[in-house]
Ligand SMILES: [Zn+2]
């Protein structure tokens with residue numbers, strides 16, 4: 001690449017950043033969604049301003065930064081630089097021998113939850129059960145990435161065994177669990193065969209995710225990523241009933257990789273796509289609960 005092109009691209013990206021910041025300043029709260037919005041699932045960008053850019057661009061008021069326990073400084077910088085806009089969770093690979101010590105230290109240092117926990121273990125295995133006990137002891141929620149099928153963007157399987165997770169919900173009643181990722185959302189349908197990440201078509205009622213949310217007070221749901229968005233879109237009529245049924249348990253999140261909260265060059269921002277769908281499917285008071293009230297209550301913000 002020539003210097004001229006590099007410089008032109010740099011100037012273009014500066015212009016995009018500046019334009020998005022100006023637009024964002026006009027749209028934060030209550031802004032274009034008609035209410036304050038909390039994103040419960042944002043992974044930190046390379047810079048503090050990159051984090052703010054995604055919030056402002058998508059019309060989001062506040063976000064939970066999900067940060068590895070060894071990269072907490074960046075999250076701390078965002079919180080310090082923009083008071084009231086960020087809080088943070090901490091995560092580690094639960095197969096590490098000192099995982100629990102690291103998480104305990106992160107909580108001491110200001111993390112208000114654990115996650116996202118994405119480890120190549122069984123969700124009912126000993127590594128995870130140690131975490132469930134710690135979370136109950138410290139009274140902090142855990143966001144868990146449930147994935148049964150390997151995919152190019154996320155190779156491997158993680159926290160497997162959602163269909164039998166009721167055993168954990170029962171065994172750890174004082175632990176607050178927040179479910180997330182493809183297996184969690186695919187399992188709203190009773191016919192999920194763990195053979196694909198984003199099943200399409202009508203939902204068969206009676207899936208474990210729907211049942212567990214109804215049966216266990218300690219289970220909540222993070223609606224982020226393509227998995228949450230796919231659930232909303234595959235069977236909108238079913239989804240509308242689900243949103244009302246679990247209106248006190250569901251929390252908006254993005255897990256969006258786009259740079260500016262407007263979809264960048266691809267034009268697709270997961271935050272915007274999911275907020276648009278939620279607004280379309282849920283009555284206004286339910287929408288407000290899902291995008292703001294449930295998470296701020298759970299996180300005592
Ligand atoms: Zn995830």
Ligand SMILES: [Zn+2]
Pocket residue numbers: 054058254256257258259260261262263268269270271272
């Ligand atoms: Zn985005």
